[in-house]
Amino acid sequence: MNxxxxxxxxIDQLYRIVIGSCPSNIETAKCRFDYQRFGDGSSSVNxxxxxxxxxxxxxxxxxxxxxxxxxxxxxxxxMKMKAHTGGDWQAFTLLVNKDGSVTxxxxxxxxxx
Numbered sequence: 001m002n003x004x005x006x007x008x009x010x011i012d013q014l015y016r017i018v019i020g021s022c023p024s025n026i027e028t029a030k031c032r033f034d035y036q037r038f039g040d041g042s043s044s045v046n047x048x049x050x051x052x053x054x055x056x057x058x059x060x061x062x063x064x065x066x067x068x069x070x071x072x073x074x075x076x077x078x079m080k081m082k083a084h085t086g087g088d089w090q091a092f093t094l095l096v097n098k099d100g101s102v103t104x105x106x107x108x109x110x111x112x113x
Contacts, residue, residue: 035075035092
């Protein structure tokens with residue numbers, strides 16, 4: 001399988017966790033995943049999840065029954081993207097748009113030139 005397809009499959013799994021954590025009548029949903037690596041080799045993943053329902057922004061937690069693999073999925077995505085492109089992002093946002101399409105935005109550390 002090519003690297004882009006592997007990355008897409010991981011993002012699809014994260015999408016299923018996000019959409020599965022939403023009520024059925026949402027307008028949009030957004031989850032920001034923060035990925036931190038530490039000097040001792042450990043890492044952490046935090047997420048901030050929210051959706052718009054009936055015009056109201058709702059902050060919530062990901063579904064407890066679905067969220068177990070999030071840390072491993074985010075870690076895998078980071079590893080695969082870094083190996084493929086060299087990019088070393090610190091966070092990314094997965095957005096489920098009104099039309100059901102999905103977009104992602106990756107955040108990279110600023111570098112001083």
